[in-house]
Amino acid sequence: MIANLLFASFYLSVGGMLAFAAWTGYFDLPSILLWIGAGIFLIVGLWRLLHLSKG
Incomplete structure (x- = not known):
């Protein structure tokens, strides 16, 4: 459960960081790939x- x-x-934090990077245009990658x-x-x-909430 802890794992x-x-x-x-x-996963949520990486997704949030990628969304922030796409929104700000910080990286040289195309933003659609980051989104x-x-x-x-x-x-x-x-x-x-x-899945965790189902037990």
């Missing part, structure tokens, strides 16, 4: 939180 919470927080990566990480993180 699932840690992985969920990891896609952020979306994937946020979806996986939210799925893990939903």
